[in-house]
Amino acid sequence: MKKTDSKNIPTHKPRPMVDLLVSIVIPSVILMKFSGDHDLGAANALILALAFPIGWGLFELVKYRKVNFIAILGLVSVLLTGGIGLLALDVKWLAIKEAAIPAVIGLAVLISTFTRYPLIKTLIYNPLILNVEKIEQKLQESGNLAEFESRLLKATYFLSGTFGFSAAMNYLLAKWVVTSPAGSVAFNEELGQMTLLSYPVIAIPSTLMMMAIVYYLWRTINSMTGLALEEVMVSAQQKRG
Template sequence: MTDPETQSPPTHKPRPWVDLLVSIIIPSVILMKLSGDEYLGSVMALVIGLAFPLGWGLFELVRYRKYNFIAVLGIVSVGLTGGIGLMELDAGWLAIKEAAVPAVIGIAVLVSTRTRYPLVRTLLYNPSVLNVDKIQAVLKENGSEGEFEARLLKASYFFSLTFLFSSIMNFVLAKWIVTSPSGTQAFNEELGRMTLVSYPMIAIPSMIMMIAIFYYLWRSIRRLTGYTLEDVMAPHLAAQHDGKSSDTSTGNGG
């Protein structure tokens, strides 16, 4: 019998549509449509609405044992939003909180560049995405390690700027949309509206910036090593890619 405690956690597979539904759409609908006294009431709607992203985040952390800084900070952010509403603090604190969370991440990215473990390595240049050992071997052989490290540092600076953008936009949106006293039905409705609006105005642009940074990093790797993307994909991703390619060719042949 295998000891459950010694088993490795299941592989985490991204589920963007589930994330969007649980973290954005369901909470927003509850806050905007069910905060009236004839439904859940402002307090219960806030508790239930925020329980979805909070519960989903905790589930992901426990299920996949991904106790990373950004995930934990996201849970803290949801908890603080609930605290501001339930304690009926001034709505201005929401804008400060919304700006502070990405600002803390951005500062952490900058600080990490002075340590042995820059966050950009953890998030973009890591063995789960790229065959780092293979890349490093060629960089060393070509004497390009220094140039690549400089480009990695530049990518870290770009990365921190995406969080600066998010911090500023979060503050502006919170100030613009959430103007009612916390603990009221209007506050909940505005909070739900802000959550919905933040996706196209903040999350999608930030995602595009992240893709651009990864492309910059990938172009640097290609220029310094001569490898194609297929050459340096992480082994498990390369195996999946080869499997799909063979399935496609088999289907065409049939």
């Protein structure tokens, strides 16, 4: 049996607009406009809407051979949403589920601070994004390595806090928007509304918080090493190498 040549696996290129369309816009439109008895029906509309993010996630997994902890949690989240709707469970479980996924990630980030591998080094401060070797060499030369590690730990707490914010907002949004019994047409319509609202209410503020953390990390690196931005960031040529 031949082993898969890693060189034949295409490089994953982020496509935020496609992700937004497939994972949020199309499912939301299906749930809000095609859940009626004269259209697809509540159950069929929910299955079709969930098929888009599930199918897209599996497609990227198969094509790029990339297993991502957060992506897996997202897939589990979609499957749980489908289960709540199709099994007509109490709607309170939707709010709990919406809060549980980011809460688990935030908790994992927090717990990682007690290990040798804090998750911020996987998510932000990693060799695929930053020239970690050069940064640490400069930190050792300037005697700032211990202080940098302290600030990196603080950035990890900030990162955990962004997921805590997301968990709280997810819960409140689900409780506010989705009030109809699971499995009903109204439930599907409210689920679509919640999915659309989650982008401006939760995703955008969370992204801004993440950008603030990245900026804090960059300012720390710049002040402690004197390195310019182009010296810190990994170039496309280095990534290929």
